[in-house]
Structures are given as C-alpha cells and as structure tokens.
Amino acid sequence: MAHVSIIGTGNMGSALAGLVTKGGHTVESFNSSDADKPVTGEVVVLAVPYPAVAEVLAQRGGQLAGKVVVDITNPLNFETFDDLVVPADSSAAAGIAAALPTAKVVKAFNINFAATLSSADIGGQTTTVLIAGDDADAKALLADIVTAGGLRAIDAGALKRARELESLALLQIGLAAGEKVSWTGGFAVVP
Amino acid sequence: MAHVSIIGTGNMGSALAGLVTKGGHTVESFNSSDADKPVTGEVVVLAVPYPAVAEVLAQRGGQLAGKVVVDITNPLNFETFDDLVVPADSSAAAGIAAALPTAKVVKAFNINFAATLSSADIGGQTTTVLIAGDDADAKALLADIVTAGGLRAIDAGALKRARELESLALLQIGLAAGEKVSWTGGFAVVP
8 A cells, every 4th residue: 555645635645645545555745835835655656736846856856766756747937828838849748857866656537537547437438547757666555556446547657748748738738728628638648 | 603723633642532522522633644734723732741842832832822732731850750851930821821822822731631531520529620720711712612522620829820730740650650649630629
C-alpha cells in the first residue's frame, strides 16, 4: 500500500484523492494553509496551478528529496490560452526535475480533466493516464495506483515527453475553453 | 462541389481520396512520377512524408498560389521517433506557409491514423479532424469536405496551433510504434 501526499485541494486534487483511496491506498491532502505541515507520503502529487509550483518547491524542496513527485501541472498562459509559459523545447516537468535533483519526477494526469478521473470514463473509453518519466520504478508505482483506482495507465516514455503532454493539454484546454469539446470530454486514448 | 488535388498515394493519400469522393467532391491524385502534371484543384493536400515536402514545394510552389493547401505532415525524426525536426517553437505548417505566402495553408489530418479516416470510427467515436489555420474560409471549406465524408471537423484555432497538433502526433505515433496503442486507435476527440 502506498501513502500519497496530494498538495492542492481543488478539482484535480480532490479527484486524485478519490482515485488513490478507491484503489486502497492512503492519502493526505494539503491546502495552502498547510505550508508548515510536512509531507509524509512516498508519492507526492503537485496538484496546484502551475504558478503556485515555485512556492511549493521553495517551501518543501527538502521534504521531496528521494520521493516520487508527480507533476500534473499545465504551464499555460491562462489569460490567453494561446501559449505555454515554459521554453518551447522544454516543459514544466523538466523545470521541476531540475529544481529537485534527487526526486523521481513523473509527469501524469495533466491531460485528464478532473471529471474523467472521477467517472473513469471518457466517451465510452476507460480514462487513461499517460505517465512520462525517467525512473521506471516511479512510473510503475504510479501506474499501480492508477490501475488500482480503476483507470488505465500507459508508460508514455521519458520525462522528455512532458513537452508533448503539455502541448496536448494546451490544445485540449483551448478546445474546452472555446466550447469545442466539453470538460467531460477531450482526448481519449483508444487502445 | 470542390475539386481536390491530393499529392501522395500512400496510406494517407488513399484514405483522403476515399473521404473526399465519399462526400461527393472530386479528386485528382498525384504520385511521384506525376511531377510534370499540374494540380488543378482549389484544394491541394500535401499527403507526402515530411521529408518530401521541400521537393513538392520546389516543383509546384507557383501552382499553389492562392489555393487552399492542406498540410497533413508530421516532421518526425523517423529514426528515433523521439523528436520533431522543426524548431521547437514552430511547426512544419508554419514553414510551409512561409514558403507559400499567397496560399491559404491549413493543418489537418496529421493526428488521424489512416485507418480511422477510412472507418470513420475511433473507439466508438466518430473520427474527428482538427483543422488549424489563419484563413477562416479555407478552414470552413475543408470542414465541409470532412463532414460531407462522414467525419467530424473542429476548428482548432490559428495556424500557430500546428505546433501542438504536431506534438500530439509525435506522442501518438510514438505510442503506436511502441505498441501502447494500435494504428486503429490513438487519441479520439470526445465532444
């Protein structure tokens, strides 16, 4: 059984807490008033908006040493929905990995709308979580948590693939914000 | 009724010819031995592998003036499936648009595997074509052709979005090449 710390109690943090507990794992959740409470999970999910990541890393960088750190963020320009705010050849995940050199950073959940995590369904397909990262054990642990919670997990490759996962999310969020797809839809992964 | 010139007779060119004719539009197809035959369609589809685009533009650049040019290419490094070969902040489509300043370049079909164009189905969803471009009339014309052929079309925004569409394709082709999804699956757009 894994113990998972989820930083952030918004739509995504709540949906992820539900997913983890559904699979029989334990969760501790942290909101913005819990800055002084240390994380104790071996897996820590950064379920905060991208602009809040820097503060979380400043507060908790030391606590994250050696842990599996799950980056679910999307570094969008949320004023325009037209750009990412990270370098075009990089990703939010790469930046987080650089800031946490001993953590095992994985990118996951950033292309999953919260509703599809809770329902486990997107257009008749089981919601699939794409997991990118450079540590195979970290990816396998997260995949176990995902599948125990009733979703599918696919290893999407190295952490380098976070660039494409974040690009996909820019496209998907733009389509949803523009009412071309709903927030219960988007891109489904078909086997 | 639109007349559509399709340059390329591979899997994608063949599937697109079927789609266009299914919708009651007319098609002329060109293979690599047709270099001297001019295109006559008001819509021209570049259904060749990305490395062949430069030669097509060199041969036919003048013929494409003023036309709707549909770029379906994916500028992958096909040796590694690990990178795109265009600048990280740009796209194949942007390069083609720069080379054809009077053409109306749209990006489309690059995230649709050929089988899903022919079957009109991906995981129980109607196959959806995302169309990005800077000319609204060009996008509307292509959307009409797509919907007449039995698929869904969604305006994905400006040609700038080709960057994300090509990133998505890198991810999707990598998943298929790695047997994580099949060539009849991939990313379905769920409304």
